Amino acid sequence: MNGARFPFHFATAYRLPALAFGITPRTAWVDLTDEDLRVRYGPWSLRTTRDNVASLQRTGGFAFVKTAGPPHLSFADRGISFTTNGEDAVCVSFQEPVPGIDPTGRIRHPGATLTVADVPGLMAALAG
Template sequence: MGRSGVVSRRFPFAFDRRFIPPLALMGVLPQTASVSVDVNGLAVRFGPWRMLTPTENVIEARRTGPYRWWRVVGMHVSAADRGISFGTSTASGVCLRFEEPVSGVIARFLSHPAMTVTVEDPDALIDALGTPTRPAA
């Protein structure tokens, strides 16, 4: 359903078995990692990290991947554009671009214009946000 009729949905992260031990050391487990979309907005929980923004702030959602493990597994901030990645798998995910950069994930002074999440069902997350599905570039 689109933005006007947001239905509460929870999207678990897709955990690649190879990365469970190092992710667990960071506090990232299947029960502590998910993306939720509801009337309050888009909420990401990734172990100790949290991100919240209104769904209207998401201006693009596109399926991406596969990834190189060192670029996505764990929590990463891009030095090039300050985009943030929350990754548990190298297979695929969703890149979300924001109209207004979202701050407060790591520090209040650092804002993120985009975010990548490796959820189990990327297309369902894109659909829940009401943004067009676009193929990976």
């Protein structure tokens, strides 16, 4: 695999809150290369090596108020959510936590939730 781009799936209700933070289909995607997993979400980004991916889980059914707009930090486990819909996502767990939500990199995330348009495709690519 040389690389693949997975755009985010924007539900209609999520578009305006995302736009307020500079998150649009032109500024939000997941890039997967042979070496790296890279997330761009408006002005936010996350990058890690593929060998840092520990596990994958399909998830969904998110509450709008907990997921719309900018990335969200879980106070329960410090995970980061890059969510543009509430229906379908992949939760990627990392062996070593990675920076993503703050510009200083002090907050590190043990996992990231990603609402890409092709959840099964991203999961298959990461698992392969």
